[in-house]
Amino acid sequence: MSKQTIHDSAGTPAKRSEPAGKGLARTLASFALGMMLAVPAMGQAQASGGDSPAAAIAARTQATLAVPASRNQIVTSSDGTRIAVYEYGPDASVAPTVVLVHGYPDTAKVWDQVVARLAPGYHVVTYDTRGSGNSDHPSTQAAYKLSLLSADLGAVLDATAGGRKVHLVGHDWGAVQSWESVAKTSFAGRIASYTSISGPSVDLTGQALRRNLLNPLQWGNLVQQAIASAYIVFFNLPLLPEIAWALGLPEALLQFTVFLEGGTREPYASGDGAAAVNLYRANVTERLLAPTYDRIAVENVQIIVPTRDAYVKESTATDLGSAVRYPLIRRIDAGHWVELSHPDEVAQLIGEFADTHEF
Secondary structure: OOEEOOOOOOOOOOOOOOOOOOHHHHHHHHHHHHHHHHHHHHHHHHHOOOOOHHHHHHOOOOOOOOOOOOEEEEEEOOOOOEEEEEEEOOOOOOOOEEEEEOOOOOOHHHHHHHHHHHOOOOEEEEEOOOOOOOOOOOOOHHHHOHHHHHHHHHHHHHHHOOOOOEEEEEEOHHHHHHHHHHOOHHHHOOEEEEEEEOOOOHHHHHHHHHHHHOOHHHHHHHHHHHHHOHHHHHHOOOOHHHHHHHHOHHHHHHHHHHHHHOOOOOOOOHHHHHHHOHHHHHHHHHHHHOOOOOOOOOOOEEEEEEOOOOOOOHHHHHOOOOOOOOOEEEEEOOOOOHHHHOHHHHHHHHHHHHHHOOO
């Protein structure tokens, strides 16, 4: 795979100018996304005891550590998309490699505090997934298919792993897309362990949905997850998500959610959110209706469950059927962006699982 250096001057994508049509489109975008993103988050806060945002912030005791210097490069994926890659800590030849894949609408920087805790003992790799950060932002829906996201991971491993197995970790859509790779026998020899955080397999979820519709005891869980996932309906609509991002609405709502959870982060980039919304359009409905796999090729699987996650319920995250023989389920009392609010616990669980399955 071809490589080139990322120049220091590379910045985040420029914000898009506001669309000409304001009126109805603005109202629909603002109201719909506001309800679908904010209501689950506030409802979860009430269900977990009603702590105020101030109380959540005050409860944080985890230190902000200096992030070590990164070694940066660009790798080119199978379709020509350029992926920005960042390496930290020792080289792959002298330390186990941990690959951290971020979700939507984040960038690799969402892992910074986890990187700071892992890099002293591990070769840590992060990358901006397509449609985010310093990576290319393809404009077509088809460019965000899970098969291409898996190819991106393959290109990153080719450039960083030194031919050795890695410990793969994904959060949110980083986990969703990583399931695609760990289900493939072609990746089984490259991945020693997989840790999923708040990102279930769409294919396995589709199969679980069919099973649980026939079981009245599971209907309550299905309703809870449907409410938590209502925003996905909005993201599948044409144009409205892009308009919402241009108006800055998701930025405000997501920052508020992170604040409620006790975390902090840099501003979101509207160009990232508008481009990568195609992750939902390209994959969710198609894979829920027609799953492509029912087994996971990588044997060592850990599920980290943030118990106050407003968007992914534990019953959804852990319902793997017979796809994984002995999944390890670990829980953290945290919200969706657990890597921001609880980096100590996340790094500890990643490191323990990697050490257990280091070859």
